[in-house]
């Protein structure tokens with residue numbers, strides 16, 4: 001091995017779902033949505049002016065932030081937008097988990113969490129699900145440097161009610177609790193009402209599943225101003241312009257058409 005090779009990162013990366021290109025194949029493995037995105041998205045794409053791409057985009061995806069603020073009824077400075085929720089979650093690991101204590105999450109859950117922990121040098125501990133693949137909320141009350149739960153969990157699909165999430169947030173006042181709600185629109189209870197009460201809660205959602213826009217790469221988080229500021233501080237320390245102009249131009253239409261979202265779900 002050449003000595004420079006010793007300086008290269010050694011990490012087992014997350015392996016994304018296979019993307020075969022066989023025409024006509026019905027593909028279920030990465031939970032993409034079979035319905036097209038909201039009609040306004042296609043319209044905005046057709047009206048998009050290529051000349052606009054000469055210019056850098058808005059720094060914090062303002063058009064998407066404004067649309068989310070309007071639809072969800074939350075202040076713009078409590079919203080963070082990233083390149084898919086993978087980017088939002090990775091940014092959260094870097095920005096919010098800087099303790100010597102381990103971050104905790106289930107042993108069977110979205111398999112990117114332990115990869116980010118290793119990438120960023122965040123200590124972590126995986127808590128076993130029971131034999132029915134369920135979390136026990138008491139298991140998440142212990143010394144920790146942060147908590148991540150996915151609700152509904154993936155790949156189990158099991159959703160826990162709001163009281164379950166509140167118990168974990170309430171009993172972890174000294175940690176940030178991240179709730180990955182990638183699938184929440186399909187019928188689970190969102191932790192959104194808890195945002196008024198708890199400043200240590202970050203809710204992460206995505207355009208990729210319920211809004212049929214996995215290819216656009218847009219995800220977002222709701223949280224207290226302090227948490228959103230930390231996420232922006234990390235983002236602005238590696239790449240200021242994460243959301244490109246095309247995503248910023250069409251993304252709002254996926255948010256504003258709430259009727260279409262509901263119908264698809």
Ligand SMILES: *Cc1c(COP(=O)(O)O)cnc(C)c1O
Nearest residue numbers: 084085086110154182206208219
């Ligand atoms: C799909 C998925 C994500 C990330 O999706 P993005 O396309 O990056 O928004 C995050 N968490 C879970 C549980 C998912 O299934």
